[in-house]
Structures are given as structure tokens and as C-alpha cells.
Amino acid sequence: MAEKRNRIEDVAKLAGVSITTVSRVINKVPTVTEDNRKKVDEAVRKLRFRPDVTAQRLAKGVNYTIGLVIPRYEGIFFSFFAMEIIRGVGIACEGLKLDLLLHISNGRTPVNLGNMGGVIFADILGNEKDLTTALEDNIPCIVINNAADTIPVNYIAVDNLGGAKKAVEYLVNIGHRKIATITGDPITQAGVQRLEGYKSILEKNGIPIREEYIIKGDYSRRSARIATERLLKLKEQPTAIFAASDDMALEALEVILEKGLRVPEDISVLGFDDNPSCLYGPVTLTTVKQPLFQMAQEAVKELHKIISGKTKTLVKKILPAELVIRESCTNASKSK
Amino acid sequence: MAEKRNRIEDVAKLAGVSITTVSRVINKVPTVTEDNRKKVDEAVRKLRFRPDVTAQRLAKGVNYTIGLVIPRYEGIFFSFFAMEIIRGVGIACEGLKLDLLLHISNGRTPVNLGNMGGVIFADILGNEKDLTTALEDNIPCIVINNAADTIPVNYIAVDNLGGAKKAVEYLVNIGHRKIATITGDPITQAGVQRLEGYKSILEKNGIPIREEYIIKGDYSRRSARIATERLLKLKEQPTAIFAASDDMALEALEVILEKGLRVPEDISVLGFDDNPSCLYGPVTLTTVKQPLFQMAQEAVKELHKIISGKTKTLVKKILPAELVIRESCTNASKSK
DNA sequence: CTGAAAGCGCTAACAA
DNA sequence: TTGTTAGCGCTTTCAG
Numbered sequence: 001m002a003e004k005r006n007r008i009e010d011v012a013k014l015a016g017v018s019i020t021t022v023s024r025v026i027n028k029v030p031t032v033t034e035d036n037r038k039k040v041d042e043a044v045r046k047l048r049f050r051p052d053v054t055a056q057r058l059a060k061g062v063n064y065t066i067g068l069v070i071p072r073y074e075g076i077f078f079s080f081f082a083m084e085i086i087r088g089v090g091i092a093c094e095g096l097k098l099d100l101l102l103h104i105s106n107g108r109t110p111v112n113l114g115n116m117g118g119v120i121f122a123d124i125l126g127n128e129k130d131l132t133t134a135l136e137d138n139i140p141c142i143v144i145n146n147a148a149d150t151i152p153v154n155y156i157a158v159d160n161l162g163g164a165k166k167a168v169e170y171l172v173n174i175g176h177r178k179i180a181t182i183t184g185d186p187i188t189q190a191g192v193q194r195l196e197g198y199k200s201i202l203e204k205n206g207i208p209i210r211e212e213y214i215i216k217g218d219y220s221r222r223s224a225r226i227a228t229e230r231l232l233k234l235k236e237q238p239t240a241i242f243a244a245s246d247d248m249a250l251e252a253l254e255v256i257l258e259k260g261l262r263v264p265e266d267i268s269v270l271g272f273d274d275n276p277s278c279l280y281g282p283v284t285l286t287t288v289k290q291p292l293f294q295m296a297q298e299a300v301k302e303l304h305k306i307i308s309g310k311t312k313t314l315v316k317k318i319l320p321a322e323l324v325i326r327e328s329c330t331n332a333s334k335s336k
Numbered sequence: 337m338a339e340k341r342n343r344i345e346d347v348a349k350l351a352g353v354s355i356t357t358v359s360r361v362i363n364k365v366p367t368v369t370e371d372n373r374k375k376v377d378e379a380v381r382k383l384r385f386r387p388d389v390t391a392q393r394l395a396k397g398v399n400y401t402i403g404l405v406i407p408r409y410e411g412i413f414f415s416f417f418a419m420e421i422i423r424g425v426g427i428a429c430e431g432l433k434l435d436l437l438l439h440i441s442n443g444r445t446p447v448n449l450g451n452m453g454g455v456i457f458a459d460i461l462g463n464e465k466d467l468t469t470a471l472e473d474n475i476p477c478i479v480i481n482n483a484a485d486t487i488p489v490n491y492i493a494v495d496n497l498g499g500a501k502k503a504v505e506y507l508v509n510i511g512h513r514k515i516a517t518i519t520g521d522p523i524t525q526a527g528v529q530r531l532e533g534y535k536s537i538l539e540k541n542g543i544p545i546r547e548e549y550i551i552k553g554d555y556s557r558r559s560a561r562i563a564t565e566r567l568l569k570l571k572e573q574p575t576a577i578f579a580a581s582d583d584m585a586l587e588a589l590e591v592i593l594e595k596g597l598r599v600p601e602d603i604s605v606l607g608f609d610d611n612p613s614c615l616y617g618p619v620t621l622t623t624v625k626q627p628l629f630q631m632a633q634e635a636v637k638e639l640h641k642i643i644s645g646k647t648k649t650l651v652k653k654i655l656p657a658e659l660v661i662r663e664s665c666t667n668a669s670k671s672k
Numbered sequence: 673c674t675g676a677a678a679g680c681g682c683t684a685a686c687a688a
Numbered sequence: 689t690t691g692t693t694a695g696c697g698c699t700t701t702c703a704g
Contacts, residue, residue: 005473007697018675023699031673048473053451054399055697057390058680068438072427083419090440091408099451102404102438104426115389115435137341137384221616254616280557280590281617343681354691359683367689391681394696 006047015043026051063117065099066303071126072104080246080275081292085122085144088296096304105130113139118303120296124148125188140306144299146189147318154306154315156299160190163288163321164197167242167270170286170323172205175332176240176268180213182227182252184244184272191219194244194272213238217248224248228255239267239332246271246278246287253283253328268329272321284326291319342383351379362387399453401435402639407462408440416582416611417628421458421480424632432640441466449475454639456632460484461524476642480635482525483654490642490651492635496526499624499657500533503578503606506622506659508541511668512576512604516549518563518588520580520608527555530580530608549574553584560584564591575603575668582607582614582623589619589664604665620662627655 008026012019017036024032025040032040043049057063068089070082086102093100103111107126113119113133118140121127125146134141135153142154171179181198184191195214202209212234215227224243228251231238243249249271253263263269263283271278274289298317305311344362348355353372360368361376368376379385393399404425406418422438429436439447443462449455449469454476457463461482470477471489478490507515517534520527531550538545548570551563560579564587567574579585585607589599599605599619607614610625634653641647 009697019698020675020700021673024674027699033673036674050450050473052394052697053448054390054393055680056699057451058388058394058682059697059699061680061699063390065437086422086438087440090438094440094442094445097448099448100438101401102422102426102436104423104430106430109430112389112433112435114386137386250616254618257618277613280586282590282593345681355682356684356691357689360690363683369689372690388681391696392683394698395681395683397683397696 005052006049008049008051010047011040011043011049014047015039062307063115064097064307065101065115065117066093066300066307067101067103067111067113067116067119068122069103069105069111069119069127069130070122071107073107073126080273081145082122084292085296088293089120089300092297092300096300098300098304113137118142118307120144120299120303123188140303142299142303142306142315144295147316149316152314154302156295156302156315156317156319158190158290158292158295159318159320160193161197161200163272163290163323164194164242164244165201166321166323167272167288168198168201170325171240171242171268171270171329172201172207174268174329177207177332178213178236178238179207179240179242180215180231180238182215182217182224182231182241182243182248185218186216188219191244198242217244219245219248221247221251224251225255228252232256232259232261237267240270240329241267242270242272244272246273246275246285249285249287249328250277250281253281253285257282264328264330268332270329274324278324278326283328286326286329287324288321289324290321295319341388342385344385344387346383347376347379347385350383351375398643399451400433400643401437401451401453402429402636402643403437403439403447403449403452403455404458405439405441405447405455405463405466406458407443409443409462416609417481418458420628421632424629425456425636428633428636432636434636434640449473454478454643456480456635456639459524476639478635478639478642478651480631483652485652488650490638492631492638492651492653492655494526494626494628494631495654495656496529497533497536499608499626499659500530500578500580501537502657502659503608503624504534504537506661507576507578507604507606507665507668508537508543510604510665513543513668514549514572514574515543515576515578516551516567516574518551518553518560518567518577518579518584521554522552524555527580534578553580555581555584557583557587560587561591564588568592568595568597573603576606576665577603578606578608580608582609582611582621585621585623585664586613586617589617589621593618600664600666604668606665610660614660614662619664622662622665623660624657625660626657631655 008019008022012022022040105111111130119134121143123145144156147157148155183195217223217227249269253269271285271287274287278285302315344355344358348358358376441447447466455470457479459481480492483493484491519531553559553563585605589605607621607623610623614621638651
């Protein structure tokens with residue numbers, strides 16, 4: 001299709017200089033006379049010349065292309081998570097003039113890592129194989145959203161444990177003692193850690209952990225509906241529910257409302273993520289805000305440092321998660 | 337960082353054949369003896385050799401990398417639209433073994449099109465400059481979500497006009513005559529066409545078009561709130577509202593409920609998009625489903641054909657949009 | 673400050 | 689069927 005593009009040679013000819021000089025102008029090497037620079041610039045403009053990035057890359061031997069590998073396990077792509085990661089990585093790449101290769105992997109077909117200078121893996125789950133390959137082949141890489149302490153890999157993750165603690169502590173502080181939780185999928189690190197945070201705060205405050213108050217969810221709204229219905233049937237209904245994701249919290253809220261109960265007067269609901277949808281509906285959702293966008297941006301920055309050789313040591317970062325107070329939680333006394 | 341990779345030469349040496357033979361094995365050229373193939377395969381495995389994609393590309397002269405350029409005007413990245421497009425394009429690329437370069441453009445800094453074999457532009461709005469460059473430089477490209485009939489460019493778009501017609505026709509058919517609309521942003525083609533569809537069906541059915549029933553929105557929930565409040569204050573309240581997006585429809589629904597009115601008994605609400613959020617909340621939303629995912633997938637397929645020279649003529653496709661009936665609309669007689 | 677020439681790693685005639 | 693060799697378009701020593 002695309003007609004034969006002009007090469008550096010054509011520019012050189014038109015400008016009446018050598019291709020070396022043209023190359024110098026393109027790469028902003030200072031040792032070129034103003035006169036020659038002008039000639040070249042003009043020739044470039046006339047011929048609509050743009051250097052062939054592939055050839056440049058081969059000649060320079062460096063590759064400023066980075067890959068973002070997102071596993072496409074169920075539902076992830078409808079999540080705020082994926083969106084924020086893509087947005088963060090994408091915008092950071094534009095800023096650093098990095099080319100971003102996006103791969104939506106099924107976890108089985110190996111992703112072509114050959115043309116990447118470095119890779120960002122969105123979580124480990126579902127990326128195990130490609131991550132292993134990258135590590136074996138010595139391709140610079142960084143994992144996000146998973147504090148991958150068991151393997152020697154760079155990572156940037158969110159403080160799920162701390163976030164969950166803040167959430168539950170807040171509920172305790174406003175007087176709740178009958179606090180239930182709908183967990184995230186236990187195969188995810190976030191699911192495990194948020195539950196851990198929940199338990200640890202109860203313990204810390206001398207509140208017994210009741211098994212019937214811990215219901216397994218999987219981040220889906222469906223699972224939250226089932227969980228909430230079970231919680232509402234309990235003899236001793238909880239006065240607060242901490243859901244491990246906003247989607248689940250929103251569904252819990254909906255179920256509660258459907259049963260004719262009020263939120264937060266009868267039951268407080270607290271989520272995790274800070275999805276935009278927290279802001280809508282009859283009751284805005286109190287939740288834990290994850291710095292996903294920031295996590296993604298930092299991942300790019302760190303990877304960039306690694307690729308350009310500015311960092312040698314392993315990067316291991318945990319970003320804080322913060323409580324965002326809105327309307328869905330209130331003082332427990334009201335529900336007594 | 338990444339240690340010196342093995343080259344084709346190393347493989348050749350280890351396997352005891354020429355680099356050409358290795359190249360043949362890599363590229364699955366049939367004229368290689370079984371014996372040699374085995375030797376090469378083994379050497380490849382031993383050395384963990386993976387061909388340098390950059391060099392391959394330069395030598396082959398074809399580039400199976402495609403770009404997806406998404407303008408980052410306000411809010412688009414929180415939209416279902418962006419997500420579906422990325423997902424569709426991403427998955428299609430994995431299937432066709434195309435590398436996908438994602439660019440989130442600000443519309444000003446030119447996107448580096450140099451290393452793309454072809455480009456998909458998500459809409460024209462915000463992409464004007466890069467699109468012009470691509471066209472001038474003869475880079476194969478295709479526009480999605482905009483029936484770009486004024487310029488000679490390939491496109492795949494959604495039938496907004498038809499979709500809006502189906503929506504409003506449905507409202508008319510179930511007896512509504514006082515139908516209001518909250519429009520999309522008129523700078524978008526979708527905004528204009530959906531309004532056009534609304535008007536044309538009213539006309540077709542001899543229902544006078546009332547200016548006070550047409551309120552300008554911009555796809556944002558905020559704009560829908562204002563619009564809905566205005567509509568509810570009208571002496572002659574509409575019995576149905578057609579919003580040009582689900583987000584706006586959902587906000588309208590919320591406002592109506594807040595005022596103590598019922599949906600659909602008092603006012604029917606109809607959206608456009610078929611966001612997942614249509615399924616939640618007190619009333620599920622009747623809407624028009626856009627084949628975004630499919631549009632994205634087809635764009636990749638068409639672009640692939642163009643790049644590999646299988647298509648010469650301009651691609652111009654309009655995909656149908658379909659009505660999805662849920663709970664938010666009902667017979668007008670109920671609201672009389 | 674400039675240019676000739678040797679690659680970057682791989683593919684593809686062309687000969688053998 | 690195989691290997692030799694000349695590029696792909698650009699960068700980068702190294703002399704000048």
C-alpha cells in the first residue's frame with residue numbers, strides 16, 4: 001500500500017550533504033553548521049521525510065518500546081482497574097516518548113516479547129508463563145498490583161492490607177462491632193490481603209471474628225448479591241458490611257435497599273476501589289481509594305529507568321490506599 | 337540490562353548449518369530437511385533464541401504493527417466506549433498476530449506513526465492532525481465510530497441514526513407522544529445523528545417537534561441532571577425521555593426517582609450504548625445496543641487486509657444498532 | 673565540522 | 689536442499 005517512502009539518502013541528495021549529516025540533524029547532534037542544518041531541515045520538509053523507526057532501532061540497538069500485558073480473565077476488562085492501568089501506562093508512555101505495545105493475553109498463547117524493551121505485567125495471575133519467559137530471557141520487567149515477594153522481580157503494588165485496615169478501623173471507630181465482610185476472590189492477592197486487614201483490626205479491637213460474618217465473594221456483583229442475602233438472614237444482622245470491591249458494595253447496597261432497609265441508617269456499607277460509580281445512585285459510597293493510575297504511571301517510570309540503565313537494584317514499592325468518606329456509613333448507635 | 341541476546345549466527349554455529357537455513361526454519365519455509373530442522377530447533381531451544389523482531393521487520397520490509405489512536409478528550413477514558421474499543425482491537429490483534437501500539441493522544445503532540453504498518457483512529461474528533469498526517473504519508477488507516485464521508489478514508493461506524501429511530505419508534509409504538517430527548521454533544525457525529533433520528537421519527541408519525549422537549553446534553557451525567565430537572569418543570573411533562581447515552585439516561589432516571597416519580601409508570605426512560613450499568617439499580621434500562629466490540633474487531637480485520645494488500649477499495653461500513661428492551665419503558669397509557 | 677564505511681540482525685535472491 | 693551475498697534504512701566510529 002503505502003508508497004515508497006523517502007529515505008535518508010534522498011534527503012541527503014536534495015540537501016547536498018552526506019547521509020551522516022542528515023542523521024546528525026535528525027538526532028540533534030550539535031556538531032553541524034547552522035547552514036547545513038537549514039538545508040537538511042528544508043529537504044526533510046520537502047520530502048515529508050520521517051525516519052524509519054525500525055531501522056533506527058536496529059542501528060541504535062536500543063528499544064524504547066514497552067509492553068503492557070493484561071490477562072483477559074473473566075471480567076477484568078469491564079473493570080475500572082483495567083481502564084485505569086491502561087490510561088496510566090498510556091499517558092506515561094506518551095510523556096516519556098515510549099511506544100506502548102498492548103497485549104491482552106489469554107494466559108496460554110505466549111505473548112511476543114521479542115520486540116519489547118521492557119514489559120509491565122498487570123498482576124501475576126494469568127501472566128505466569130509470560131512472566132517466567134521474560135525473567136529467563138532477561139527482559140526488563142515490572143509487575144504491578146502484586147507484591148511479588150516470592151520471586152526476584154520488580155513490582156509496584158497497592159497497600160491492600162493497610163487500606164482494608166483503615167476501612168474497618170473507621171467502622172469500629174464510629175461504633176460498629178457487628179461488621180461483616182464480603183471477600184474478594186481468594187486466588188487474588190488483593191482478596192487475601194483485604195480479608196487479612198479486616199481480621200487484624202477486629203482482633204486489635206478485641207472484637208471476636210465470626211465465621212458467619214465472613215462471606216466469600218469473587219468481586220462479581222452476583223456473588224455480592226448472594227452474600228448480602230445470606231448476611232441479612234442472619235439472626236444477628238451485621239450493622240456494617242465491608243465489601244472487598246465497590247462493585248460488590250454497590251450490589252450489597254442495592255440488595256439492602258430492596259429489602260426495605262436503609263443505608264446507612266440500618267446498615268453501613270463500605271467498598272474498595274473508588275470507582276466512579278460510587279458517586280451515583282441513591283447513596284454515595286464510602287470506600288478505599290486505590291492509586292491505580294499512579295501505580296501505572298510509576299511502573300512506566302521505573303521501567304524506563306531500568307531500560308536506560310539508571311537503576312540496578314530491584315524496585316519494590318507499596319503505594320498507600322486511602323479512605324474516602326461519603327454517605328454509606330454512619331454511626332452504629334443509629335442502627336442499634 | 338538484558339544481556340546480549342543470541343543471534344541467528346550463534347544458532348547456525350551450534351546447529352552446524354548456515355544462517356539461511358536457520359532463517360528458513362524460523363520462517364517455516366518448507367525446503368529444509370527434517371534433519372536440519374531438528375538440529376536448528378534444538379539449537380534454538382538451547383540458546384533460548386528468539387529472533388529480533390526489529391531486524392526481521394527491517395529485512396522483510398513489512399510491518400505487522402498497527403496503532404490504535406484514542407484521543408484523550410475529557411471523560412472518554414472512563415467510558416464504556418474506550419474500553420470496548422481497546423478490548424475489541426486488542427483481542428483481534430492477538431488473534432491475527434498483530435502487534436498493537438496504543439496511543440492515548442492529547443490531540444496536539446503528534447503521535448509517532450513511523451513504526452506502524454497501519455493505524456486505527458478512534459473517531460475523528462481530536463484526531464484531526466494525526467489523521468491528516470497518516471493520509472498524507474500514505475499510511476494505511478481506518479477510522480472507527482465516524483462515518484467520515486467527507487474525506488477519502490476507510491471507516492467503520494455504528495448506525496446512530498437507525499438506532500435512534502428504533503428507539504423513538506418503539507416509544508411511539510407503545511403510545512408515547514410527549515417524548516423528550518437529552519442530546520449528545522453536538523460536536524460529535526453520534527450526538528447529531530441520534531437527534532436526527534429522534535426528529536425524523538416524530539415527523540414520520542405526525543408528532544410535532546417541540547423545542548422545549550429537546551435539551552442539549554454532552555453525554556455527562558451532570559448535563560443530564562440539569563436537562564431532566566428542566567423537563568420535569570415543564571407544564572406539559574414528557575411521558576418519555578430518550579437520552580443519547582446510558583450515562584445520561586441513568587442520571588435522568590435517578591433524578592426522576594428523587595422527585596418521587598416512578599419509572600417507567602410515570603415516565604419512561606430510554607438510553608443509548610448498552611453499558612453494563614444498565615443492568616443494575618432499581619430499574620434496568622431499556623437502551624440501544626451499539627456493536628462497539630464488533631466494530632473494533634472488524635476494523636482490525638479490514639486494516640489487516642489493507643496492509644497485506646488484499647483490499648484496494650475504500651472500506652465504508654455502517655454497523656446496525658439494536659434495541660434492547662428492559663424495564664425502564666412502558667406503555668404510555670399508564671402515565672396518562 | 674564532515675563523510676566514507678562498517679555494521680545492527682535478519683531475509684531473500686541467486687547459485688551451486 | 690543449501691549456502692553465499694547483498695541489502696533493509698539508519699547510526700556511528702574513524703579519518704580527514
